[in-house]
Amino acid sequence: MNANSLTMHDVARAAGVSVATVSRVVNDGRYVGEATRRKVNQAIDELGFQPNRIAQNLRPGQVTSTIALIIEDIANPFSSAIAQGVEEVARSQDHLLLISATHRDVGQQRDLMRELVRRRVDGMLVMAADGDYTGFLPEIERWGPIVFIDRRPRGVKGDVVLLDNYGGARQAVQHLLDRGHRRISYVGGASSVSTGGRRLGGYRQALRDAGCPADPALLSLDNHDAAAAAAATARLCTGEQPPTAIFADNNRMSVGVLQALHRLGASLEVAGFDDLELANLLAVPTALVSYDATEVGRRAAQLLFSRIGGDDGPLRRIVLPTSLIVHEPPQPDHSGTDHSGPATPALLPAPAAS
């Protein structure tokens, strides 16, 4: 990659032709004599020459064939599923994908975006970090195509692809209400992120629809990780009027809640945003808001490429549906092995997007 820094000049010399001819052979190669082409190709193979794309693309209308994806954390299953979808589309468009993590730092995100502009990526997909974008926004607008994923910083214009956070949360909570629960806790992550706000909104709406009073004592917001969610759950469950069911904001919250319930030996009913592997094997009944994260990535990338291709239509806001997967644990009244069948989870379609 750097050790092997041969240039067309070297090839030209080896083949006894001019660089222009080598260039012709390397590219489509029309107007090159058969014998010459053979000579040149042989020289290329022997030397192991690979044309320098950087120099190639220096000339024309700046096409780096690269797009960038900015996320908070690559290891998060939601992020990596999105990345997967983006990569698929990028590959189909012969583009390479630059992935960077911001770790929830707007400052870092700003630096990153600047760097990407300097590298002249053809476009970028950003799952925006929560924070203050003042004085940064005017810059953004000037840069090329940007599509936001899952959320968009306030005040920033731009295309965005997101989930039906509101509808998904609402449906999940409705499910708990349908099962007779009245005291339903909300265990949430960062409440300042728009995603969290929408989910909380869905929770509240479901309660309102059911004429169920919203007790603020049932809320626990801004839990950073599973451990915090677990602690919050323990606190809620040992309070004066403990909940009979819990709705968890996202997958990390769900894990924390389930772990806490397990430790407490409590078996409240649980609903949560984001799917969980093996949820159907748990002893606790769970209802999970599920969706196709890879599709989120695909759609966002498709939209981005459409913009890169020159589409300057009005701003788009694509909302992808969620569905609720209800897992019923096997009834504990049968003793010993039970052959209760495939335990297919009930799959309820979500109501129309908000």
Next chain:
Amino acid sequence: MNANSLTMHDVARAAGVSVATVSRVVNDGRYVGEATRRKVNQAIDELGFQPNRIAQNLRPGQVTSTIALIIEDIANPFSSAIAQGVEEVARSQDHLLLISATHRDVGQQRDLMRELVRRRVDGMLVMAADGDYTGFLPEIERWGPIVFIDRRPRGVKGDVVLLDNYGGARQAVQHLLDRGHRRISYVGGASSVSTGGRRLGGYRQALRDAGCPADPALLSLDNHDAAAAAAATARLCTGEQPPTAIFADNNRMSVGVLQALHRLGASLEVAGFDDLELANLLAVPTALVSYDATEVGRRAAQLLFSRIGGDDGPLRRIVLPTSLIVHEPPQPDHSGTDHSGPATPALLPAPAAS
């Protein structure tokens, strides 16, 4: 990114100076008069100019400040955890990370690697696809620094960072043997990949050490996904001499096995490679070979940067340890809620690396 294609020339004109002066301001900017710098910076801000890194790096010893990571599938938790570690190190070295998925296709991997060479990435990390590398190998050697992750194609020279697949599998199977099991099935993924081979080796060694006969009827290899693993499990369990415990090759296999056991209502003991979230909440006792995948990514990236930095010492082969996490489900003889404590899993350190 492309719309905004201003050049230093534009800035120079706007500020009434030469491009060289603009260049000086953009870079460290020594030897520039205070007044001039102000003028130039103002022009830069007003125009929203961002220097073109591509042109910047065209000159010197080819430093693109970019490394690439090639994996099979971004969404896989193992891959994305590795990517996470790589990204951390890349960022600390002021490099950007190009990630591509091969989807287990050597041909695609070859094309990809060529493209990366053309883009003059400073180095690459590759989780090699399984397949035939003939006629491709000589090329690889010429290119710059490459570090393999998790496995290395046969015959290819290069640094490699991997897990103690052998030791981890062996320890897990030993655990099952210690618990009195004699008929232990092996449910595995692609057996042609070296990783799978090592794990199978560990399984066999553990059996041999215990003087336990290796019944080929207990083996099920080359299961592509969780569904295949589930089917295989059902087949094994309904055979003539069903196993009393199962070892699963990797996380997808474990999921399939657990799902199948759940459907069958069977409660064999399970051990598996790769950790599983919420495993401690399952009704089935599980022992999981756990490790720090992010650390694998970090170490590989560190090694790569050391090579990029000029380290031409002997080839390295870094083996990272695994540990076995044993999850005991709560005893079912207590009825109702049980306060059996935190259910901390036993964590056994692995034996020395193979």
Next chain:
DNA sequence: CTGTTAGCGCTTTCAT
């Protein structure tokens, strides 16, 4: 301090 002048590796007219 600042401007002028060569290139970096490649593509692309324009001649021949």
Next chain:
DNA sequence: ATGAAAGCGCTAACAG
């Protein structure tokens, strides 16, 4: 069909 030459946007001597 092939070569010579002029850049692409920027950096780095080299002069003033």
